[in-house]
Amino acid sequence: MIETNLNESFLDFLNQKTLFYTKIEYDTIKKSWEILSKHIKLPYVIHIVGTNGKGTTGRFIATFLQQQNQSVLHYTSPHIIKFNERIWINGENVTDEQLENAHQQIIKLLPENLLAKLTYFEYTTLLALFLSSNFDFIVLEAGLGGEFDATNVVVNNLTVVPSIGVDHKDFLGDTIIEIASTKLRSCDNCYIFGDDFPKEVIALKDTILKDKKEIPYIKNLDFNFPKQIPEYIIKNATLALSVMKYLELYKNDFILEVLEGRCQKIKENITIDVGHNPLAANVILEEFKNKKITLIYNSYKDKDFKEILTILKPIIKEVLVIQCDDERMIDENILLNILKKLSLKADIFKFEMIKKEEEYLVFGSFKVVEKFLSNF
Numbered sequence: 001m002i003e004t005n006l007n008e009s010f011l012d013f014l015n016q017k018t019l020f021y022t023k024i025e026y027d028t029i030k031k032s033w034e035i036l037s038k039h040i041k042l043p044y045v046i047h048i049v050g051t052n053g054k055g056t057t058g059r060f061i062a063t064f065l066q067q068q069n070q071s072v073l074h075y076t077s078p079h080i081i082k083f084n085e086r087i088w089i090n091g092e093n094v095t096d097e098q099l100e101n102a103h104q105q106i107i108k109l110l111p112e113n114l115l116a117k118l119t120y121f122e123y124t125t126l127l128a129l130f131l132s133s134n135f136d137f138i139v140l141e142a143g144l145g146g147e148f149d150a151t152n153v154v155v156n157n158l159t160v161v162p163s164i165g166v167d168h169k170d171f172l173g174d175t176i177i178e179i180a181s182t183k184l185r186s187c188d189n190c191y192i193f194g195d196d197f198p199k200e201v202i203a204l205k206d207t208i209l210k211d212k213k214e215i216p217y218i219k220n221l222d223f224n225f226p227k228q229i230p231e232y233i234i235k236n237a238t239l240a241l242s243v244m245k246y247l248e249l250y251k252n253d254f255i256l257e258v259l260e261g262r263c264q265k266i267k268e269n270i271t272i273d274v275g276h277n278p279l280a281a282n283v284i285l286e287e288f289k290n291k292k293i294t295l296i297y298n299s300y301k302d303k304d305f306k307e308i309l310t311i312l313k314p315i316i317k318e319v320l321v322i323q324c325d326d327e328r329m330i331d332e333n334i335l336l337n338i339l340k341k342l343s344l345k346a347d348i349f350k351f352e353m354i355k356k357e358e359e360y361l362v363f364g365s366f367k368v369v370e371k372f373l374s375n376f
Contacts, residue, residue, distance in 0.1 A: 040133035053162030060240030146182035165279030320349035
């Protein structure tokens with residue numbers, strides 16, 4: 001356990017925290033929240049759980065609420081460039097001053113033994129909850145997304161589930177049934193599902209959530225979506241609009257604001273997307289169907305990169321492996337060997353390789369997109 005220096009700034013304190021771990025110890029954040037909860041007034045909690053679409057759906061809900069003059073905090077993760085991206089307050093990323101002030105108050109309230117044990121994600125979740133005091137709403141995006149996720153330390157009023165697929169096997173289980181079970185058990189009151197769920201998840205929903213109230217997902221809303229918006233973004237927006245219908249705050253002229261890094265065109269021929277699992281790969285496959293793209297890619301060791309590349313193969317012209325200085329990334333020689341076995345043309349990425357006449361997709365986690373943008 002790392003000793004806690006209470007004189008450190010917020011970022012110095014946070015940078016000593018465990019960012020990645022192999023075991024969830026829920027008791028630490030539970031005890032911490034029991035103390036902090038006495039000092040804040042928690043708003044209406046909208047909990048976003050699932051596999052893909054959490055960030056986009058959460059941001060749609062948050063911006064729609066703001067457009068209806070509701071005070072709202074949106075907590076998402078991870079960030080691409082700067083930590084402040086994780087906490088969005090009434091239309092703006094949280095400021096350094098707001099973070100520092102909240103941090104200084106929290107370290108005075110929590111005992112040192114708990115401060116030392118809290119992980120990076122647990123502490124920042126508590127920080128977001130603290131900052132949301134007296135707001136109308138907080139939109140909480142789950143991390144791993146299971147019943148013991150840090151965001152599940154508070155009782156949620158509404159659980160929003162954009163999608164469920166296979167990811168985070170080390171924590172949630174090996175099968176879609178095991179993964180969906182722990183995600184669905186995070187629901188406390190009522191819930192709403194997005195579109196196109198596997199049959200086994202629907203069956204599971206009808207058993208695990210049989211005592212909860214289901215909110216309808218409304219496909220045919222009176223809403224004009226912008227042209228050329230990706231289909232999966234439309235589905236996430238429709239889910240968010242269905243939430244607004246339930247909250248009786250719906251209007252048909254909301255302005256759509258999408259989180260950065262979600263199928264985002266940063267140049268006419270370059271798209272970035274932070275997806276990193278087979279479900280995300282299938283979404284990208286549909287978005288780029290009938291095209292051939294150069295994939296700028298890398299992957300964490302624990303991701304199913306072979307399956308992802310197999311899914312994307314029909315649209316891939318070439319794969320350029322972007323080098324990321326992170327021990328969690330797969331060895332590039334292993335990745336290049338997989339690409340060879342899949343009969344995909346591959347090389348190590350260099351920025352001078354980019355050509356105006358080629359179409360590029362930067363894909364494979366926040367770390368990949370961060371590396372690309374930091375040198376772009």
